[in-house]
Amino acid sequence: MTSQPLPPSGAPLDHFVDRAPFDPNASEPMTKAQERVYLASQLTLMWWKFRRHRLAVVSGIFLAGLYASILICEFLAPYSPYERHTDFIRSPPQAIHLFHEGRFVGPFTYGLSYKLDMDKLRRDYTEDTSRIYPVRFLCRGDTYQFWGFIEGDLHLMCPGEGGTMFLLGTDRLGRDMLSRMIYGARISLTIGLIGVSVSFGLGIVIGGLAGYYGGWFDLVVQRVIEVVQSLPHIPLWLALSAVMPPTWSPILVYFGITIILGLMDWTGLARAVRSKLLSLREDDYVVAAQLMGARTPRVVFRHLVPGFMSHLIAMATIAIPSMILGETALSFLGLGLRPPITSWGVMLNEAQNINIVVLYPWLILPVVPVIIVILAFNFLGDGLRDAADPYR
Known part of the structure; x- marks a missing residue:
């Protein structure tokens, strides 16, 4: 049996998988690469084939992270899903800024002000650049029941004191969409x-x-x-x-x-x-x-x-x-x-x-x-x- 060159370390060895099964009566022994393939379990072969599908691997990592995030959604959400901000009903998404008048400040949001548009019967919100609210991280905010059992108030991100942070806007009751x-x-x-x-x-x-x-x-x-x-x-x-x-x-x-x-x-x-x-x-x-x-x-x-x-x-x-x-x-x-x-x-x-x-x-x-x-x-x-x- 003609020996085959070894593939790079960690390669899935697919060119060996497609060959005929190894003949134990052959005069030459198996190489380490061939032995690795022929003795591999079905799950191992599946993994070698799956990791070649880059889009599937990325999707799997994304979904795994998404499902892991639902375990700590109370910590990730900046607000309670039921908290109403009656002064900011149907507020548009706010942007996070880093610079104010050419000077680096760090992540912050501007204040919001609005006026009533009687023609469209809606509130028109505008950013008030005179008010700056730095975004806080690992901060104390709205209280919650973690999974309905544990009392907590720690959040990944919080708005600045007295400010708002509606990154995806609010709904008809003033609840934060994000x-x-x-x-x-x-x-x-x-x-x-x-x-x-x-x-x-x-x-x-x-x-x-x-x-x-x-x-x-x-x-x-x-x-x-x-x-x-x-x-x-x-x-x-x-x-x-x-x-x-x-x-x-x-x-x-x-x-x-x-x-x-x-x-x-x-x-x-x-x-x-x-x-x-x-x-x-x-x-x-x-x-x-x-x-x-x-x-x-x-x-x-x-x-x-x-x-x-x-x-x-x-x-x-x-x-x-x-x-x-x-x-x-x-x-x-x-x-x-x-x-x-x-x-x-x-x-x-x-x-x-x-x-x-x-x-x-x-x-x-x-x-x-x-x-x-x-x-x-x-x-x-x-x-x-x-x-x-x-x-x-």
Whole structure:
């Protein structure tokens, strides 16, 4: 066997992966690089393939940081999401300045003043350059209950004493948009994870049993899937959301919306699991497990499902965006989450009127994180899907 030159240290060794399996009867021993590839686990091969997809890696890092930020959103937000600044209703975004009259001051904001525009029936805000408010870091500000348990008032950034810092403007009640978007990320992002957990549980169980048993059970499952997929999702979401009693607490509404999204999204996964199990259930290792007395749940969940778990992970990253969009659409239409819960969809509910958007365009800014998160999940899903078959 002709020896191959070693690739650079840390390279994924893809040119070795595509070669025929090593022949143990060959006269020459394996090189260290070949041994590293041929003895690598499936997860290792997936990682080598995944890290070549630069956009997917960047998206994964971005999403990991975003999900980590929802753990400390109370610390990151400069204001409480419920605090009203009645003197600054629908204030435009403020800029952070570094220089004042050619002199370096550091990060600061100018004061705001306004006058009433009786023609447009709105407040016109202007910066008062005579008032300078330095931005404070790691400062004491609005009090909060960290995750509803721990009392605290430490913030990453705070406005100067007596000043304001509305970096993304305020809404119709004078609440800071940036703080509400930071708090809204906790609801909008976690509802996707919980919804996918519900849909994956249903899809793997129902699709796995249908693919393993076949027969009349598979026939019934396929007809149910076809019926569910034939129904338009948005009207069905609206109908199921309207069923929830208006007396429910915000937490119950949150879990109700999550379950509704999960119940509507399990069909695609169930079909994928079914088709995969139909092709795997006749393999030798499955027959061996059956002959050894393994029960059906063990064969399905211990032997069959782990064989294509990488594909399921890739499908999960593609399913999460649909959950986020579902919650955003329902809340935007006023039939999803309701105040006092703060989510991106609830915030976009205020931007339904086009006249309001024309006058106060910053009210539609919550759509920006929705778009960025959806794109990041799609790029991550593409990378995981390509890495799911590292031997290709």
